[in-house]
Amino acid sequence: MLTAALVVVALQQPAPAPAAPAAPPPLPPQVGDTSPFRRLALPTPTLLREGSGRPGPRYWQQRADYTIRASLDTATHTIAGSETIHYVNNSPDTLTYLWLQLDQNIYRASSRGAGVNPTDARFAGRGFEGGYTIQYVRAVQRFGKASGRAPLATSVNGTVMRAELDRPLPPGQAATLELAYSFEVPEHGSDRMGREQFPGGWLYEIAQWYPRLAVYDDVRGWNTEQYLGQGEFYLEYGDFDVAITVPRSFVVAATGTLLNPLEVLTGPQRARLAQAAKSDTTVAVIAKTEAGQAFTRPAGAGPTLTWHYSAKNVRDVAWAAAPNFIWDASGYAGVLIQSLYPPEANAGWTRSTEYARHSIKHYSEKWFRYPYPTAINVAGPVGGMEYPMIVFCGHRAGDRNLFGVTTHELGHQWFPMIVGSNERLYAWMDEGFNSFMNIYSGLAFYHDSVPLGRGPAAGWARFAATGRDQPPILAADRVPPALLGSVEYGKPAAGLYLLRQQLLDDTTRFDAAFREYIRRWAYKHPTPADFFRSMDDALGEDLSWFWRGWFYRTDVVDLALDxxxxxxxxxxxxxxxxxxxxxxxxMPVDMRITLANGSVENVRLPVEIWLLGNHYLYERKFAADVVKVEIDPGQNFPDVRRENNVWTRS
Ligand SMILES: [Zn+2]
Structure with a gap:
């Protein structure tokens, strides 16, 4: 150390002053790759999530199986339940605690959701104060054939709860938890669940209604996003055994297969359901003239009935109950299609089962076969919300609005119920993909050739031109509520529509790639990178420029004739x-070129014309003088300034 310091001192002796040099030439420009075509930066591929966009050979996912016993007290609007969660740790990590989602805690007066949402907002509780009461959380310990119970320490953080395991949970092992809980059902449960009083009694739509295991994954560890209202949910897959006890006069619809129809249905209802399952057309299970009448419930002395369901390989369960449901059903390829609605529902609900059957059939045939035994549409206070096998659509909707909300909510069976992405972080991966599929479901049902609403690029361009656009990659809760529909539904849907109809030379290439993405990630947890990579891989394209500009940024399209x-x-x-x-x-450029002799030529230039910069010279001989040039005459591209798209010889 000392020697080196002396050397430094020696080198610092002043040097003789040099002669002044001639001024050097300026340095050349120093730039990075800022082209819109630069590779999209994605996380480094691993053996869990590969560069091809596939789940890799080391991919793992946790599993949570539930047994739930719950009862509904219609005098106090209270649900009290107990659940057993069998949690399998397939991760390579030893876990010492688990996180659970307690969505009902959004209705605590002090909740973060209450702070975020104005009281009367769609995703608020409208002044209702509730939340979970957790009676106990305990671990089941097994000693040979004997078992014991160990209370677990818990701490609640808003809408999530951490439970300290009584012993570390190593890789490959399972833990069994028991919980007991209760909560009062809000009337307006953030437009996702709730209850409404009709002349015949209360109608309940029950969801986000039991403590649910949070997702532990390879990307982020525990996914503990708070439930603030606008972001939906993200859960593990598992099997459910659910028993729901309600007053005898009530009819229940729930996720899963009804296991005890002999106990809760009448003979005629069982016969009609069997007939409906084989029928292409709608069959009444409880006709309007029968709804709410005593003979529609099995005779018996007890004040309650317990409806028992089994659901396999789902990420959640939900249910509805009312004393006066009209009940319709039909069948498609072994799937029982059902609709339940009160007599006061819009008269358009008589077509709900037809809409639902079309939707399940259309999505099954076009994208991926519907894997579950039933698909149910329930009319009630919730405007539109989806859970596995069951959706809630507003009872005031009718005609084309009811078709639209039904085909949308049922489309969610594919995104995110089958392809299980994180809705709280990436709403565009379920709302956007689903809205895209809805375009084609609507075209097929109404035999239209041009999509309404969210499809056309021109509609999107009008919105983008306002400057209010936001990147769809934003988490749901970070998008202003007034823009949610445009940013997380409309924009990604319009983007995929543009990709399928215009950016690729053949729609079948898109369809094969999108199906491949669904097939690869069915019942798994894909991230945005997995989607972009899987599409690029199957399409044989590097769409970095499109994914970045459309999904990560608010870049606009403006094609111009200089x-x-x-x-x-x-x-x-x-x-x-x-x-x-x-x-x-x-974007690629479509030109319509009109010549003085009256002939017209259509030219498509590929997007690669912009690789070297944003100016391009198209030069050639024509058979006659060019008198007019138009860019994108079909308005297929979302051009925000069409004023610069036409040139006419003066
Ligand atoms: Zn949706």
Missing amino acids: SVRVRQDSGGPITRIFLASPGGLP
């Missing part, structure tokens, strides 16, 4: 069309 000139060479006149793409998002 000028058209003519130059002479020895072979005659050559027309020079100067094109520009001043927006951040490049």
